[in-house]
Amino acid sequence: MVNPIRVAQIVGKMNGGGVEAVVMNYYRHIDRSKVQFDFLIDSDSSLVPREEIESLGGRVFEIPPYQHVIEYQRELQRLFREEGWKIVHSHINALSVFPLRAAKKAGVPVRIAHSHSTSGKGEYAKNALKAVLKTQSNRYPTHRFACSRFAGEWLFGKDANFEVVYNAIDLNSFRFNAEAREQARADLGLVGGQFVIGHVGRFMAQKNHPFLIDVFAEVAKCRDDAVLLLVGSGEDEDSIKALVDEHGLSDCVKFLGQRNDVNRLYQAFDVFVLPSLYEGLGLVGVEAQVSGLPCLLSDVIPREVDVTGECTFLPIDTPVEWADAICSLSKKSYEGRKSTSIDSFANYNIDQQAGWLSRRYLQLANGDII
Incomplete structure (x- = not known):
């Protein structure tokens, strides 16, 4: 039997929020005989479904919190080289600049930036940081995903090429x-x-x-x-x-x-x-x-x-x-x-969308980088 490809999922802090719930939902429904997920999480995460992940065949790697940028990127670069993942899929929005930079330095061939959010009034410090990071959002990924057209255009730009990957549910x-x-x-x-x-x-x-x-x-x-x-x-x-x-x-x-x-x-x-x-x-x-x-x-x-x-x-x-x-x-x-x-609601049907994502990962792992 051919071993499944393993995809490194960068989810940041697992605290029971929506993004990690979306990734877990895909993981539960994807064809795990062909695609497996490894979760790279910040060490200060508070709600990590480690037992479920491991029962499904996945692994959990704890890394320094992304606030410690130098240590964060150094540890990621080490892991990328040692584990040899062909695909790194980052879900941390504008912050994806950091793990994907480390992935590029480590020679990871497929680097996916995934936009799950935008910005709004009131969060002045966060918005200022996002504005700076957005200028680098297209520098390190080889592919771009977004949960909506709006989210994709916000992070990557209105003229950027990206694929909408729906936050699917049962x-x-x-x-x-x-x-x-x-x-x-x-x-x-x-x-x-x-x-x-x-x-x-x-x-x-x-x-x-x-x-x-x-x-x-x-x-x-x-x-x-x-x-x-x-x-x-x-x-x-x-x-x-x-x-x-x-x-x-x-x-x-x-x-x-x-x-x-x-x-x-x-x-x-x-x-x-x-x-x-x-x-x-x-x-x-x-x-x-x-x-x-x-x-x-x-x-x-x-x-x-x-x-x-x-x-x-x-x-x-x-x-x-x-x-x-x-x-x-x-x-x-x-x-x-x-x-x-x-x-x-067909676009949000997890069985259909997990099938699509599984096929997309396999295409990318096999060198189809379109």
């Missing part, structure tokens, strides 16, 4: 099911017909949780049955809990933490909200649509996320506008919820 696991909804709401301790607003995202500046809490404070004035469910974890979680306390909303805001059953939680929601400062795509918005939920998204999120054509995009300026949109949802809009046809 569509059937997200489809609406009335029995699953009833059970999920019971498990969460929801009473009767409480109106549930749901958000899925890491507690970090990008996700704009303070604005969301301000929105919910306004919703609570017009809907005394409203509940806000926050799924995720992160460095800003404690400050958001304090903000909820300040608003006197502790009884109707639930922090659900990092979960591996998010598909079930969507069943319990009545509306999905994502007021992010920026997104490369906003895959959770796709998941919510597959679940048949009405979606309110910030107007800086790429319109590519709107698969059904029924998402509402709002500016992230005034919480009252968001609250009015949420409160105006009639009961019929969520009581009449039904299972969504997945035909229009």
Whole structure:
């Protein structure tokens, strides 16, 4: 038997965020008899699914955090030379400059830069760094991937050649099911017909949780049955809990933490909200649509996320506008919820997309570098 090709996946810090979840989802569904993943992660990662990775045939290599640029690149260069990977696939957006520079120095023939994100207002220091790194974004990769056209053009430029690699999911696991909804709401301790607003995202500046809490404070004035469910974890979680306390909303805001059953939680929601400062795509918005939920998204999120054509995009300026949109949802809009046809979500079908990625890796490993 021919051994599978091994692809070095640069994922940065594994902290339960969206990018590493996407890579893991592909890994679970790819043809591992032909393609195997090795994960190169920062040593200060907090949520590493090492046991699952190793059970699937992969390996985990810990490297110095990317903030220590010299040590980071030195260790990567050593690993690239010793392990002899033909393909290095970096998922750390503008920071991919550093691992791909090391890969080029080590003679790795196929170097993929993958854009998963963009930038937005408010993160001045981060945006300044991104602006500098973007000037080098096309210097070291041999190939360019992006989760959306918007994300690709942001990192590589409007005239650059790149391939859109969709953040695919198991569509059937997200489809609406009335029995699953009833059970999920019971498990969460929801009473009767409480109106549930749901958000899925890491507690970090990008996700704009303070604005969301301000929105919910306004919703609570017009809907005394409203509940806000926050799924995720992160460095800003404690400050958001304090903000909820300040608003006197502790009884109707639930922090659900990092979960591996998010598909079930969507069943319990009545509306999905994502007021992010920026997104490369906003895959959770796709998941919510597959679940048949009405979606309110910030107007800086790429319109590519709107698969059904029924998402509402709002500016992230005034919480009252968001609250009015949420409160105006009639009961019929969520009581009449039904299972969504997945035909229009074909680009996000993990079985199809994992098959494509497997074939693409094999082409590249065999010297087809087009």
